[in-house]
Amino acid sequence: MNAMMRRVVIGTTAISMALAVAACGKAGDDKSDSGDKTSSGGDKSIGLLLPDSVTTRYAKFDKPYFDAKVKELCSDCTLEYANAAGSAATQAQQVSSMITKGVKVIAISAVDSAAIKSSIQAAVDKGIKVVAYDRLAQGPVSAYVSFDNAKVGELQGQALLDAMGAKATPKAKVVMINGLASDPNAALFKSGAHKVLDSKVDIAYEQAGDWDAGVAAQKMSAAITQLGAKNIAGVYAANDAMAGGIATVLKGKNISSTPLTGQDAELTGIQRIVAGTQSSTIYKAYKPEADGAAELAVNLLQGKSIDSIATSTETSGSGDKVPSLLLPPVSLTKANIKDTVVKDGLYTVAEICTGEFAAACKTAGLQ
Template sequence: MNTRVRRAAVAVVISALAVSAAACGKAGDDDSDSGGSDAKTIGLLLPDSVTTRYAKFDKPYFDTKVKALCAECKLEYANAAGSAATQAQQVSSMITKGVNVIAISAVDSAAIKSSIQAAVDKGIKVIAYDRLAQGPVSAYVSFDNEKVGQLQGQSLLDSMGDKATPKAKVVMINGLASDPNAALFKKGAHSVLDGKVDIAYEQAGDWIDTVAAQKMSAAITQIGAKNIAGVYSANDAMAGGIATVLKGAGISSVPLTGQDAELTSIQRILAGTQSSTIYKAYKPEAEAAAQLSVNLIEDKDIKSLATTTQTSGSGNKVPSQLLTPVTLTKDNIKDTVIKDKLYTVADICTAPYAAACKSAGLE
């Protein structure tokens, strides 16, 4: 009797252990599945909060398009606030979260290379957004950035009119040296301006209004306020700082370029303190990046989207989709940012600009 009881007890224990082991094995399978191929997560990493476009336009346009294309896709978002070190940490965080694709606009295209390599080593596909990052990226979407610089240079010459002579002194404030786009803007602008005007002062403004303002002040000291015939600013944020310095120095009616079609730049154009900006429609760019992200996450072909190739600073040949920029002046505000519903007339024509808007036919 005791022997039978003992045997029965052993059998029960063995059976219980077997069930427990099977249950543990099943739990492990579930964890593997939940973190595996069923997950569809896209990381969007944008570079700074100084430029208003990223939070106000790029992120929501990207998010909306991803949801329209892939209802089950999840978006992870972070902004580096202008810090390359912060952005590297954000990539590491995305890797830890197990995202499938990262779309990144690099703060520093060279510094981010090792982070991109780390992501790719984990099977994550990377898209360079707006700025061509170094490393093994799968695709790149942006505008033709050398063309941007050419348009900026030509708009400056057009605004200078008959004052655009080889002796006319122009101040040139470029973007951040570590941003590959800045080099392309600069190259494009020089291809148009060189030989037609005298670039008497040239410095980087780092995409920051206060830095650009400091450089503009230094240029006035070096050249003389009365001798400045035009100012090339690589973007609108810097143009804002430059315009303030020009006004303070009593310099008026001097052409000033920009880029990004920020609301404040359009108001300056109406007021006559900035002559032009470059309109790069954010919606098609963000939607193109979203489409590439979804195609990559679903292992679909991207050749019909990325129809050209760009070579990054690391020598990687990257399938690319390049959109066309447009020069924006007082004459085509209606046909660009208002037509595309980037801004309304009410957004632009606040009380201080009401008279200028009426004069420009914006009512």
């Protein structure tokens, strides 16, 4: 792998270039959050369906960025929003509700990429265009926007090896806690990580953590019981939410210095990196992704070409070839916090360096 600072420069530059080229409620409720004006159908209505309320990025970043970009591109467009709260059945009902309301384009991050297929087909049968957002749903979707998710896994695996240093040997026992099995991205993260880790360390315990901190904590506890706390040289956690649960378990066993990965660059994950209880995360700039989805949705709504935006093709689990916009992820450690999430305005130093993290922030050069 390249040196960290080179990865930052390449990653952030590529994100900017990707969209420069492209430029040519209540959880479970199908009503908009406060402040939104919902439509009652019409020719300029766009829907956004997000998968859960546990992952902080969706409400804090994805939704407002998407809404703002749609309004910038189409000032008289109306927006519908719903969050499935982790339920595939709820999300299917939300698609049905949007069909009834007459929404013309739906951007959806599927809870279950296979289960949502029939709902997507029903929407398309009514003339609705569907954009797969962040996760590649099955069925006849018109476009897909996400990150290079196999690369995410590769970066996570390499970051773990880097943090393990000389301890990264074929006999070193690593615990691997993957994402939700029904999320196609989880499989890509897993395969990318295995590509880097296999043969270099011993994946001694591997389970799905379902993107849930509590589930991940339970699996970590089981791993410690099976392997012994002192025998675990590193932990791969597929995202920051699960890393939080795992970090709590490790701290309780007095092994909080064990290298631990994450993903999503959540604020709590960044703070754990500063404090030394998490070694890395993956920064995926939400604004370019949300902006790309909004551009695709508006172009589809207006009958315009999406060729300049979706410049690659991905094949979904149902075998459909989908025009795609894939953005580059960036590995994030203590060394490049300033050059990534702080520089891009995701978080301020003040937000990261609250009371208990102030001393660690000074040591890390953030203050």
